[in-house]
Amino acid sequence: MKITQISVFLENRKGRLSQVCSMLGQAGINIRALTIAETESFGVLRMVVDKPSEAADLFRKNGITANQTAVVAAEVPDKPGGLAEVLKTLSDSDVNVEYMYGFVEKHSENALLVFRFDNPELAARILRENGLKVIDEKGIQGL
Amino acid sequence: MIWNESIETMSLEDLKNIQSDHLTQLCRYVYENCPAYKQKFDAHSISLSDINSIDDIVKLPFTTKMDMRDNYPFGLFSRPRTDLVEIHVSSGTTGNPTLVGYTRDDISLWSEVMARTLCCAGAEPDDTVQIAYGYGLFTGGLGFHYGALEMGLTIIPTSSGQTKRQLKIMQDFKPRILCCTPSYCLYMAEEAKELGIDPRSASWYIGIFGAEPWSEAMRGEIEAAWNMLATDVYGLSEIIGPGVSQECTYKEGLHIYSDVFYPEIIDPETGQAVAEGEDGELVVTTLTKQGIPLIRYRTRDIVSMTTEPCKCGRTSPRVSKIKGRTDDMIVVRGINVFPSQIEHVLLGIEGTQPHYQIVIDRAAHKLDQVEIMVEVDEKIFSDEIKQMSALSAKIKKEIEAVLSIGVKVHLVEPKTIERSMGKSKRVVDKRSL
Ligand SMILES: [Zn+2]
Numbered sequence: 122m123k124i125t126q127i128s129v130f131l132e133n134r135k136g137r138l139s140q141v142c143s144m145l146g147q148a149g150i151n152i153r154a155l156t157i158a159e160t161e162s163f164g165v166l167r168m169v170v171d172k173p174s175e176a177a178d179l180f181r182k183n184g185i186t187a188n189q190t191a192v193v194a195a196e197v198p199d200k201p202g203g204l205a206e207v208l209k210t211l212s213d214s215d216v217n218v219e220y221m222y223g224f225v226e227k228h229s230e231n232a233l234l235v236f237r238f239d240n241p242e243l244a245a246r247i248l249r250e251n252g253l254k255v256i257d258e259k260g261i262q263g264l
Numbered sequence: 265m266i267w268n269e270s271i272e273t274m275s276l277e278d279l280k281n282i283q284s285d286h287l288t289q290l291c292r293y294v295y296e297n298c299p300a301y302k303q304k305f306d307a308h309s310i311s312l313s314d315i316n317s318i319d320d321i322v323k324l325p326f327t328t329k330m331d332m333r334d335n336y337p338f339g340l341f342s343r344p345r346t347d348l349v350e351i352h353v354s355s356g357t358t359g360n361p362t363l364v365g366y367t368r369d370d371i372s373l374w375s376e377v378m379a380r381t382l383c384c385a386g387a388e389p390d391d392t393v394q395i396a397y398g399y400g401l402f403t404g405g406l407g408f409h410y411g412a413l414e415m416g417l418t419i420i421p422t423s424s425g426q427t428k429r430q431l432k433i434m435q436d437f438k439p440r441i442l443c444c445t446p447s448y449c450l451y452m453a454e455e456a457k458e459l460g461i462d463p464r465s466a467s468w469y470i471g472i473f474g475a476e477p478w479s480e481a482m483r484g485e486i487e488a489a490w491n492m493l494a495t496d497v498y499g500l501s502e503i504i505g506p507g508v509s510q511e512c513t514y515k516e517g518l519h520i521y522s523d524v525f526y527p528e529i530i531d532p533e534t535g536q537a538v539a540e541g542e543d544g545e546l547v548v549t550t551l552t553k554q555g556i557p558l559i560r561y562r563t564r565d566i567v568s569m570t571t572e573p574c575k576c577g578r579t580s581p582r583v584s585k586i587k588g589r590t591d592d593m594i595v596v597r598g599i600n601v602f603p604s605q606i607e608h609v610l611l612g613i614e615g616t617q618p619h620y621q622i623v624i625d626r627a628a629h630k631l632d633q634v635e636i637m638v639e640v641d642e643k644i645f646s647d648e649i650k651q652m653s654a655l656s657a658k659i660k661k662e663i664e665a666v667l668s669i670g671v672k673v674h675l676v677e678p679k680t681i682e683r684s685m686g687k688s689k690r691v692v693d694k695r696s697l
Contacts, residue, residue, distance in 0.1 A: 124270075126647065128645070128646075128647030128653075130640045130645050130675075130677060131677070132675075132676055132680070134678050147625075151635055158649040159649070160649060160652075160653055162675065163640075163652065163675050163676075165647055165648075165649055165652065166646055177544065184646045184679050185677070185678070185680050186640050186641055186642055186678050187642070188646070188647060190644050190647050213486055219648060220648075235646075237647070
């Protein structure tokens, strides 16, 4: 139940982010979720797209450093304390969240979040065992 | 075992006497037999009577790669071509190639030091050795061949390449010793896994790796991959080929055969000896070679040396792994910086060498600033910022430890470092000196 996240190494240069995004747009690849983590000199753009392997090829061809990691996308109840509950369930099972971010569009009544875990398989199983809906690659394409 | 126990465990005093005798004879020999050296000695007003002990070696002029090229092909030889039984040529990036030649006595010398080398790495007389260094004009293959022949080992001269066959031969004949470049050894590990061979069950127990710089990290990788002892061998064709120095099984520096290859460590700027243990350029004098003996040959390799006795019992000095090259030295805040030192750090951290560039600038407050730009490729990229920051901090810390000056490290996108002729430009000096 893992999905693929594409991460891109970016220097903090003006216009670099929009260049990368429009490169994807021109190739007909849609960004479903996106976040940027940065330091003073560089940043890492992480995203979930509808065609991850095409995106990876595109970056490789254009000499952009990118990699693919397995992440888990799960629906989290969009109500006060909804996320806290999920995080507690995970930490009770000794699963660490490295980082997380939200999807651009809302999925049903729930918020759709991307989680990066050390052990995505285990984390996905725990989430499901606790009644949360975990979205697979097909689900992402259908968004 | 120690191949030549009486020489290799000799007291330092006896060793010095031998070196002194050899040097006096060598000076007379080249003066009488090599016009180029006679000219050099005369130009430096050196009289043969000035050279009575090995300590007098500092009075003699250096020999450089330039001298080799200028005197190409046979100008630096002390024997006529007809006395040579073998010649080797290595291609240079510019100008003439480097030619070396061996008399029959030189081949005996090479066999002797290579037998010492094999023993130093842990070879036993009934061993089988797989020699996967290239045979041919390159000195690697034949050098090991002569040493193994001298020792009476069973030789499998596979030469380099044809990995599948190398692995098949290893499986069929179970050699305990492998000689090749360290990168080829790692490449073979990958290949073995793909063929369903477990490298950890391989018969190779000792590896003798050289002909290219490699890091301690790479040693760890090789030892873990093959479950073998990975030792470092050093040599250069100008001196003899492989067999100038070799690590013993304690892996605490390479024993240099100083009874025949006399080592000095000098400051490449001043030409003066550095204190024991300090980094400097390795200079070697071939004390007994006949065909093309060289006096104070500048290897351009940066190393340190210790004369402390080794646990293995050998008394020869020990030279560190190569820490850099003098070829492209830059001076920053009075400190010699070699791009290759930075290369080594990066190689050690990543196992591969990313594109990098050193930018030196003189800031307003007049202190030279060193910035190291490192291109981030897929091998070192992580989606986790903390890992990237840790990588950057680690590179900074290790480079500072090696250079003893503060540096800034910048991780940059691929292809942002300027390339000239496909190679990235290593140093950008923005200082107006
Ligand atoms: Zn030793």
